[in-house]
Amino acid sequence: MAHKIFIDGEAGTTGLQIRQRLADRRDLEVVSIDPARRKDADARAELLNSVDVAILCLPDDGAREAVSMIVNPQVRVIDPSTAHRTAAGWAFGFPELAPGHRETIATAKRVTNPGCWSTGFIALVAPLVRAGLIPPEAALSVHGVSGYSGGGRGLIEEFEQARPAAGTADAFRPYGLTLAHKHLPEMVAYTGLAHPPIFSPAVGRYAQGMIVEAPVALWALPGRPKADDLRAALSEAYAGERFVQVATDLEIAQLSQARAGAAGYVQALDPEALNGSNSLRLYVFADESQGQARLMAVLDNLGKGASGAAVQNLNLMLGLDEAAGLSLA
Incomplete structure (x- = not known):
């Protein structure tokens, strides 16, 4: 069964780039909000709580709001915004940071992308x-x-x-x-x-x-x-x-x-x-x-400075090939 992913803010620069990197993946199902309900808080909350991983391509305040909407303990989060970069309880999403850090990301419920x-x-x-x-x-x-x-x-x-x-x-x-x-x-x-x-x-x-x-x-x-x-x-x-x-x-x-x-x-x-x-x-x-x-x-x-890093972290969190959907120069 494919892992279900919701990119909250998929129309922005980072969201579009992540969506592009996930486009050909058969191991993932990317779900989107009905455009007519994009500003409907209930619709967003429903999606945020129904997926395996939510990726928050939002301004800082929007990312904090989205996290507050997630009540399902099974939902894991990747936040490319600045909102949680040094927050307690969030793993820093640079897998190469230090020995053992890759495993920290793989088991984390909350991961913050580096700038x-x-x-x-x-x-x-x-x-x-x-x-x-x-x-x-x-x-x-x-x-x-x-x-x-x-x-x-x-x-x-x-x-x-x-x-x-x-x-x-x-x-x-x-x-x-x-x-x-x-x-x-x-x-x-x-x-x-x-x-x-x-x-x-x-x-x-x-x-x-x-x-x-x-x-x-x-x-x-x-x-x-x-x-x-x-x-x-x-x-x-x-x-x-x-x-x-x-x-x-x-x-x-x-x-x-x-x-x-x-x-x-x-x-x-x-x-x-x-x-x-x-x-x-x-x-x-x-x-x-x-x-x-x-x-x-x-x-x-x-x-590596934004969308690629998010996909790399996503792969680690789901136990998939770390390089899936990503390219080397």
Whole structure:
């Protein structure tokens, strides 16, 4: 018998992407609310309590409301919103977080998806804190660029409407200028850091894909680790993982080579490189003479950063092949 799934908010960006990844699955039955009853609380509650797993592709308040409607103890929940990212009783939906964490998700009743930015940052930093290479008290920063799809329908419409009448001419837009981005609490909670990093995100004029970067002053760390130490710790942490890969020394050397007329420019590090996949690629670039490193993550903000992660968690919770419905780059 197929497992029954309800995507509450399936018409939004994340919901549509999840529905697309589940479209050809024969082991799942995705049920939808009657469009005429979409705003009917009783109809929503009925569906939320009748399925095996409810996926809440809703704003934070809507996700909290949906959880409050679920009274059937057999219903399990995946919440891609920010509402429950650090809430007690919720498993953090990054299976590769640490040894044994996959099993935590598999047995959980409530799973909260990571944010796209925090997925990259946590993947880079958590293993290094755990290995003792970065102390919890370290002062870190994180920045990068994401496609505008991560901003939801309003930002998508702004960037895609004809300019200049209704849209925007921006090629690159920094945001989070209050330094209080909603992903910061999970960045602290799941890396083991004592202080939030200085976070400077931006969106570019392209729809999908992202690069997340955390610069590290190696000279300021206890023991002054080398780039090879960081790379080795990341490689050990993600050994055997299907969706998280760490670039090899050879790949780093090839990417770091200067080309004529563009000294120091990376040749092939592209924020759109993993679009459509559930892959996450990690890089360690360094200048040993200066004692500096740049930790970088490339992922699809709508894939491993949102919908792909939700499907990966769904598979684990139902005891199915973790990679079902997902693709590698």
